[in-house]
Amino acid sequence: MAALEEEFTLSTGVLGTGPEGLLGVEPSDRADQFLVTDSGRTIVLYKVSDQKPLGSWSVKQGQVITCPAVCNFQTGEYIVVHDHKVLRIWNNEDVNLEKVFKATLSAEVHRIHSIQGTEPLVLFSSGAVRGLEALLAEPQQKIETIIPNEEVIKWSQFFMVFKHPVLIFITEKHGHYFAYIQLCKSHNLSKYTLLLGQEKSANPNFTACVDRKFISLMSLGSDGCIYESLIPIYSSDTENNQKVVRSLLLKTVVSGAAHGGVALSILDQDHIAVLGPPLPASKECLSIWNIKFQTLQTSKELPQGTSGQLWYYGETLFLLRGKLLTVIPYKCGVSSLAGALGKLQRKDPGTHPLPHFVNWETCQGCGPESYSEEQSRVLRRKKIETNSQSNIPGSEQLLSAIRKDSEKHIEVELRKLLAKWTPTFHSVIGDVTAGLLGRCKAEPSFYPRNCFVPLIQTHVLSYSLCPGLMELALEHKDVQLLQLCLRQFPDIPESVTSACLKLFLSIADDSLQDLNISMDSVFDYSAHNEKMEEQSEILHNGFNPVDSNCSNCHQESHEKPPFAPETALHPVTSCPVIPKRAALLNAILHSAYSEAFLLPHLKDIPAQHITLFLQYLYFLYLKCSGNAPMTLPGKHPPTLSQIMDWICLLLDANFTVVLMIPEAKRLLTHLYKFVKSQISVYSELNKIEVSFRELRKLNQEQRSKGSYSIEVLELF
Structure with a gap:
C-alpha cells in the first residue's frame, strides 16, 4: 500500500514565482538537497530536512x-x-553569477x-542534442535543425x-504529437507519431519510465483518463515515421x-501520482494509484489549489501551491495482490518453493528474438489450447x-507417470487430481x-486448482494431508485455515501418536527447558516472567485457579x-491470511481450545524472547512476527470469552x-538511540574558519 505522510512548506521568500509557476525542481549531488528555479531570475x-535554503543565486x-x-553529478x-x-556554470562558493563561467551558444536551448x-x-529547441563537454569545447559550433x-x-x-x-522528447505541430528517441552514444534518432485521439483542450501531460527495451510513455488526456504508449528504444527503421x-x-x-492544476508522475513501475480534481465540482487532490491493479491507494485534498506542477525524487513529492513550495514525503509498498488483500507469506530458507509455472520464453520458437510480444501471446494461447x-x-x-x-492399481500407474513427469506437464497433474476428487x-x-500425497509434493497444485482436496481431507480428519497442503498451497481461504485449526486443536493426543507428521518446525524443548530453569532469575531481553512491577498482579500470580492446568502455572518451562x-499448529502459523477475513471464523473456536492455543503461542513467545536473536531453533520454526x-x-476475536475463563x-x-x-x-532503547545520534554528530567534519555554531548536547 502507498501512503502520503505529513506535508511541510519550504521557505520561499527568495523565490519570485511568476504566473507559470516554477521552471523546475532538480536534485543536487548531495542527498536531501534540491535546486529550485523560479520563472524569473x-x-x-x-x-529539505532542515526546511531552509543553503544558497541563492540570481x-x-x-x-x-x-x-x-x-x-553536474560528475563535478x-x-x-x-x-x-x-547564455550558459553559466558555478559552485557553492560562488556568490555572484556575473563572475562565474559563461558561454554564449549559437542556438537556443530548450x-x-x-x-x-x-x-x-x-x-x-531545434531538436539537436549535445553533450556538455563537447559543447563547452566549442560553444559557437553549428547546431543542426532536427525537427521540422x-x-x-x-x-x-x-x-x-x-x-x-x-x-526522449515530445513535439507538437497543429495538434499532432511526435516522439523522438535519441540514443546518445550511437547518435541514432527515431521518430514516432503518437496517436493520442481527439484531444480538445489543453496539451496532454506526459511522464515515462523504462521497461527493458521499451519506454512506457503515459499521458493524461483531456477526458481525465491515463493512457499508455509503448515506444521501442532500439528501432530497426530510423527513417520512416512510425x-x-x-x-x-x-x-x-x-x-x-x-x-x-493537472499533472502526473510515475513513482515506480507500479505506482503513479496524479494531481487534479477527481470530480468536476471537487477540490484539487494529490492521489497515488496502483496501475498494476488499477486501484486508488491514497489521496490528499489540497483546498488551496496548485499550479499544476508536480515533481518527485526518491520518496519526496514537490508541488507549488500559490507561492509556497510544498513537500510531501510518501511511501510505496510492494505491489502485489497478497499485499493488498492479505499478508505476504514469509519465505524462509529451505522452505518449499511455490508452484512451478511454464517459462514461455524458453519454449521453442517463442523467444523474444523470434516474435513480437503480441505474437508470443497468440502462440501461448494456442499452446494452452492444443497441448493441455x-x-x-x-x-x-x-x-x-x-x-x-x-x-x-491407480497408485502403480501414478508412480509410472511421476517417474517420467517434468514441471512442463503440470496440466496433467491437475487433470489427475480432478479425476480422483470426482x-x-x-x-x-x-x-x-497415497495418491494425493505425491501429487501435492510435485509443487504444482494449489487450492484454487483443486478446491475440493482440503475439504475432503477435513471430512476424513486427515491431519497429515492437511499439514502438507498448508505447507504447499499459497492461496488457502481463511475459512479452510480456521477449519484446519479447529481440527488440530480438537483431535486427541492418542490419535496423533501413531501418525507420520512432519516435525521440521518443532525442536526438542527438553534440553532448552533445563537451561532456562537454571537461569530463571536472568532477564531475557528485559523480561523476567517471575518479576512484576504490579503488586496486585504479583499477588494473583501465586493463586492457583481451581481448574488451572499445570501448563498454565508454568508457561516458561x-x-x-x-x-x-x-507441528500442526506451526503449519497454521506459517499460512498466509487476511486479518479481516480470518477474524469472523476464529470466533467459532471453543473457549478451551482458544486458551490452549494462546498458552502455546505464549510459550513460543517466551522461547523467542529468551534468545538474543529473537528466533526459535529448528529448520522451519514460526517467526516472532x-x-x-x-x-x-x-485476543481480538475472543477477548470477552477468554476474560471469563478461570x-x-x-x-x-x-x-x-x-x-x-x-x-x-x-523506551530505554530509544533513549540510547538518541544519545548515539548526538554523539555521532561530534565526529563530523570541522566547520570552516570564520563560522561558529552553538550546539546543545543532551544525554538521557
Missing part, C-alpha cells in the same frame, strides 16, 4: 532564466541557461538534462538504459473538465484407471490418500501441547506483564 538550493536585472538549473557544479543562449552516471545533456518548422518541443526526459544514455497507438491504463482519475492434453506417456492409462480401477465425490468410500500437535500476530488475532486468568496476567516490560525496554 532566481535559483535557490534547499536542504541573474541581473533584465535577464531571464529560460530553463531550470541542474547539477558537483551547477548549470543554468538564461536568455535562451532544456539541460542531468542524471547520475553520465555527463549532462543539452537539448536545443512549426514543431515545438513540449516535454522531454533523460534515462540510463543498461549504462547507455537515452533521451505510428504508436495508445491504450487505456486508468479511467477517469481526474475530472475531464479540469483545464489547469499432450501425449504424455502413461497419462491416458492413468486417467482411464482412475475411473474404474482399484486404489492399488471419483471420491461419487464414491464416498473411495479415498486414495513446559510446552502445553505434545510435539506432533505443535507470526506468533505475535496470532496472539493479537485470538483457566486463562493467569495467562492474561503473564501477557500483561510481558507487554509492560517490553514497553520499558523499548
Whole structure:
C-alpha cells in the first residue's frame, strides 16, 4: 500500500514565482538537497530536512532564466541557461553569477538534462542534442535543425538504459504529437507519431519510465483518463515515421473538465501520482494509484489549489501551491495482490518453493528474438489450447484407471507417470487430481490418500486448482494431508485455515501418536527447558516472567485457579501441547491470511481450545524472547512476527470469552506483564538511540574558519 505522510512548506521568500509557476525542481549531488528555479531570475538550493535554503543565486536585472538549473553529478557544479543562449556554470562558493563561467551558444536551448552516471545533456529547441563537454569545447559550433518548422518541443526526459544514455522528447505541430528517441552514444534518432485521439483542450501531460527495451510513455488526456504508449528504444527503421497507438491504463482519475492544476508522475513501475480534481465540482487532490491493479491507494485534498506542477525524487513529492513550495514525503509498498488483500507469506530458507509455472520464453520458437510480444501471446494461447492434453506417456492409462480401477492399481500407474513427469506437464497433474476428487465425490468410500500425497509434493497444485482436496481431507480428519497442503498451497481461504485449526486443536493426543507428521518446525524443548530453569532469575531481553512491577498482579500470580492446568502455572518451562500437535499448529502459523477475513471464523473456536492455543503461542513467545536473536531453533520454526500476530488475532476475536475463563486468568496476567516490560525496554532503547545520534554528530567534519555554531548536547 502507498501512503502520503505529513506535508511541510519550504521557505520561499527568495523565490519570485511568476504566473507559470516554477521552471523546475532538480536534485543536487548531495542527498536531501534540491535546486529550485523560479520563472524569473532566481535559483535557490534547499536542504529539505532542515526546511531552509543553503544558497541563492540570481541573474541581473533584465535577464531571464529560460530553463531550470541542474547539477553536474560528475563535478558537483551547477548549470543554468538564461536568455535562451547564455550558459553559466558555478559552485557553492560562488556568490555572484556575473563572475562565474559563461558561454554564449549559437542556438537556443530548450532544456539541460542531468542524471547520475553520465555527463549532462543539452537539448536545443531545434531538436539537436549535445553533450556538455563537447559543447563547452566549442560553444559557437553549428547546431543542426532536427525537427521540422512549426514543431515545438513540449516535454522531454533523460534515462540510463543498461549504462547507455537515452533521451526522449515530445513535439507538437497543429495538434499532432511526435516522439523522438535519441540514443546518445550511437547518435541514432527515431521518430514516432503518437496517436493520442481527439484531444480538445489543453496539451496532454506526459511522464515515462523504462521497461527493458521499451519506454512506457503515459499521458493524461483531456477526458481525465491515463493512457499508455509503448515506444521501442532500439528501432530497426530510423527513417520512416512510425505510428504508436495508445491504450487505456486508468479511467477517469481526474475530472475531464479540469483545464489547469493537472499533472502526473510515475513513482515506480507500479505506482503513479496524479494531481487534479477527481470530480468536476471537487477540490484539487494529490492521489497515488496502483496501475498494476488499477486501484486508488491514497489521496490528499489540497483546498488551496496548485499550479499544476508536480515533481518527485526518491520518496519526496514537490508541488507549488500559490507561492509556497510544498513537500510531501510518501511511501510505496510492494505491489502485489497478497499485499493488498492479505499478508505476504514469509519465505524462509529451505522452505518449499511455490508452484512451478511454464517459462514461455524458453519454449521453442517463442523467444523474444523470434516474435513480437503480441505474437508470443497468440502462440501461448494456442499452446494452452492444443497441448493441455499432450501425449504424455502413461497419462491416458492413468486417467482411464482412475475411473474404474482399484486404489492399488491407480497408485502403480501414478508412480509410472511421476517417474517420467517434468514441471512442463503440470496440466496433467491437475487433470489427475480432478479425476480422483470426482471419483471420491461419487464414491464416498473411495479415498486414495497415497495418491494425493505425491501429487501435492510435485509443487504444482494449489487450492484454487483443486478446491475440493482440503475439504475432503477435513471430512476424513486427515491431519497429515492437511499439514502438507498448508505447507504447499499459497492461496488457502481463511475459512479452510480456521477449519484446519479447529481440527488440530480438537483431535486427541492418542490419535496423533501413531501418525507420520512432519516435525521440521518443532525442536526438542527438553534440553532448552533445563537451561532456562537454571537461569530463571536472568532477564531475557528485559523480561523476567517471575518479576512484576504490579503488586496486585504479583499477588494473583501465586493463586492457583481451581481448574488451572499445570501448563498454565508454568508457561516458561513446559510446552502445553505434545510435539506432533505443535507441528500442526506451526503449519497454521506459517499460512498466509487476511486479518479481516480470518477474524469472523476464529470466533467459532471453543473457549478451551482458544486458551490452549494462546498458552502455546505464549510459550513460543517466551522461547523467542529468551534468545538474543529473537528466533526459535529448528529448520522451519514460526517467526516472532507470526506468533505475535496470532496472539493479537485470538485476543481480538475472543477477548470477552477468554476474560471469563478461570483457566486463562493467569495467562492474561503473564501477557500483561510481558507487554509492560517490553514497553520499558523499548523506551530505554530509544533513549540510547538518541544519545548515539548526538554523539555521532561530534565526529563530523570541522566547520570552516570564520563560522561558529552553538550546539546543545543532551544525554538521557
